[in-house]
Amino acid sequence: xxxxxxxxxxxxxxxxxxxxxxxxxxxxxxxxxxxxxxxxxxxxxxxxxxxxxxxxxxxxxxxxxxxxxxxxxxxxxxxxxxxxxxxxxxxxxxxxxxxxxxxxxxxxxxxxxxxxxxxxxxxxxxxxxxxxxxxxxxxxxxxxxxxxxxxxxxxxxxxxxxxxxxxxxxxxxxxxxxxxxxxxxxxxxxxxxxxxxxxxxxxxxxxxxxxxxxxxxxxxxxxxxxxxxxxxxxxxxxxxxxxxxxxxxxxxxxxxxxxxxxxxxxxxxxxxxxxxxxxxxxxx
Numbered sequence: 079x080x081x082x083x084x085x086x087x088x089x090x091x092x093x094x095x096x097x098x099x100x101x102x103x104x105x106x107x108x109x110x111x112x113x114x115x116x117x118x119x120x121x122x123x124x125x126x127x128x129x130x131x132x133x134x135x136x137x138x139x140x141x142x143x144x145x146x147x148x149x150x151x152x153x154x155x156x157x158x159x160x161x162x163x164x165x166x167x168x169x170x171x172x173x174x175x176x177x178x179x180x181x182x183x184x185x186x187x188x189x190x191x192x193x194x195x196x197x198x199x200x201x202x203x204x205x206x207x208x209x210x211x212x213x214x215x216x217x218x219x220x221x222x223x224x225x226x227x228x229x230x231x232x233x234x235x236x237x238x239x240x241x242x243x244x245x246x247x248x249x250x251x252x253x254x255x256x257x258x259x260x261x262x263x264x265x266x267x268x269x270x271x272x273x274x275x276x277x278x279x280x281x282x283x284x285x286x287x288x289x290x291x292x293x294x295x296x297x298x299x300x301x302x303x304x305x306x307x308x309x310x311x312x313x314x315x316x317x318x319x320x321x322x323x324x325x326x327x328x329x330x331x332x333x334x335x336x337x338x339x340x341x342x343x344x345x346x347x348x349x350x351x352x353x354x355x356x357x358x359x360x361x362x
Contacts, residue, residue: 081110083101100113158355166302197354199348251321283311285311293330317347
């Protein structure tokens, strides 16, 4: 099997010896490989030429942003993509590999028993996401979280204050467009989680805390019970959802953890068969 390997050498948890470590496993399994190691932006730029070589498989080792670049470029008709976790959050990898984040065991298991599968995604405008889109001013907590992860406590505090992330007065409406009986839900923030591949859909969760203390309670309850079971989280399902900021202002959002900003009224829809992925065949 001819395998192309794309490594984001700057990604958070990719080891310094990534190229030699992965090459040994692939060659020991009897495959040939072409290896490219670069920074995240460069990986996105070289992916089209790597796909033009028509490999039997593409392995991308990096975080969610790098993985999304390769999945988007490969699409439905390109070679299947094996994503190895190498970032700080690895949301796509958790969905893909049933929670396993050990890159070595993932690689060995997939090479031994690969299972190609269609992978669904969500789209809002030009943004595509493979796990979740989070919308509302609370998503700006992302900057503070990343600063804390780097140990920059003062920067985290400044990000929290300047972002007005805890402004709970901002209001969005979420409307499931493919349901005849779903009423619009007004909330401070919400998430669209991509679920299923054979019958893809969004799992929709919204929160509407009255205060910061209420927000903390929701977070604790979700952590203990899981967000699907938390009483303060309202849920629904659908394949097409419209989101509107009631005052027409821009909507802060994250796509698989990447922060951006949307216009005051957007529509999200599910894309079945957005890409082809590889994971280890489930036992039993």
